[in-house]
Amino acid sequence: MKYNQSNLQARMNELLIEQSQHYLQGAVADYIPALAKVLPSSMGVCISTLDGNVVGAGNYQQRFSIQSISKIFGLVMAMNRVGDSLWKRVNMEPSGQPFNSIIQLEWEKGIPRNPVINAGALLVSDVLASHYSSSKLAFLNFVRSLAGDENIHVNMDVYQSELAHGNRNAALAYLMKCFDNIDADIPEVLSHYFTQCSVEMTCQQLTQSLLFLANKGISPSDNRVILSRKDAHRVNAILSTSGMYDQSGEFAFSVGLPAKSGVGGGIVAIVPNYGVICAWSPPLNNFGNSVVGMQLISKLAEELGLSIF
Numbered sequence: 001m002k003y004n005q006s007n008l009q010a011r012m013n014e015l016l017i018e019q020s021q022h023y024l025q026g027a028v029a030d031y032i033p034a035l036a037k038v039l040p041s042s043m044g045v046c047i048s049t050l051d052g053n054v055v056g057a058g059n060y061q062q063r064f065s066i067q068s069i070s071k072i073f074g075l076v077m078a079m080n081r082v083g084d085s086l087w088k089r090v091n092m093e094p095s096g097q098p099f100n101s102i103i104q105l106e107w108e109k110g111i112p113r114n115p116v117i118n119a120g121a122l123l124v125s126d127v128l129a130s131h132y133s134s135s136k137l138a139f140l141n142f143v144r145s146l147a148g149d150e151n152i153h154v155n156m157d158v159y160q161s162e163l164a165h166g167n168r169n170a171a172l173a174y175l176m177k178c179f180d181n182i183d184a185d186i187p188e189v190l191s192h193y194f195t196q197c198s199v200e201m202t203c204q205q206l207t208q209s210l211l212f213l214a215n216k217g218i219s220p221s222d223n224r225v226i227l228s229r230k231d232a233h234r235v236n237a238i239l240s241t242s243g244m245y246d247q248s249g250e251f252a253f254s255v256g257l258p259a260k261s262g263v264g265g266g267i268v269a270i271v272p273n274y275g276v277i278c279a280w281s282p283p284l285n286n287f288g289n290s291v292v293g294m295q296l297i298s299k300l301a302e303e304l305g306l307s308i309f
């Protein structure tokens with residue numbers, strides 16, 4: 001790698017300047033009205049490495065709505081809680097459909113294609129709601145312990161907005177229920193799912209929280225086993241094939257890292273045996289991925305030679 005800590009910092013600052021107008025090519029998600037309140041020109045990027053270095057630029061310490069990035073944390077909790085039985089209820093194939101598509105779920109008899117499209121995340125939310133006395137608190141505590149910050153919270157304005165505009169997610173959940181693939185009551189499942197989507201974190205916190213995925217399931221700061229080695233490998237495999245929705249193929253082709261995006265404009269990318277990158281810029285492309293976030297991660301991955309392929 002041609003960068004050390006100080007010239008990486010300089011390069012990250014420069015990248016943000018290079019990208020400073022490009023956010024205008026995207027549009028901030030407004031199908032959940034509370035998400036549209038964010039400043040479109042906000043921009044941050046952060047890299048945390050397994051050896052304890054953190055380099056960030058721009059608004060990398062500003063909290064934003066993690067949205068679908070939360071699907072990683074939910075999945076990890078469900079894998080730990082119910083083990084391999086999870087894979088009888090959700091598949092691990094790319095969907096080739098928009099993240100909130102209903103049509104495939106009907107064809108495939110209520111078994112979601114993977115855990116990081118909405119249907120799959122609702123299924124995971126059902127597992128959590130059915131196995132914890134308070135799944136929302138358990139989720140929050142899990143994320144807080146990974147990030148080392150007890151102040152991570154749910155933005156209730158975003159939560160209420162999701163609930164008020166969540167008919168499509170409700171439709172997905174009810175469809176799975178009628179195929180007997182949801183146990184809990186639908187309002188409980190939706191409430192869990194919208195809660196996890198409405199959590200706010202910074203780029204730095206997201207990189208810190210996900211280091212275990214770059215380290216075979218072990219948190220590098222305290223050697224805690226967060227996930228088995230085999231399951232960490234599986235999560236990274238799913239993120240590589242499905243984490244960027246319908247752009248996952250292109251992302252693998254051009255960047256080559258397991259990654260997950262959210263409609264809040266965040267993207268996290270796992271670099272096995274090295275660390276985690278998180279970029280944030282709210283305006284999205286037509287696939288629901290951050291325009292500038294994709295560019296920032298793509299350039300860093302290329303310049304640092306990080307592709308896993």
Ligand code: DON
Binds near residue numbers: 194261288289
């Ligand atoms: O399900 C929804 O509508 C959102 N709360 C989460 C969607 C999301 O982030 C999808 N990602 N790109």
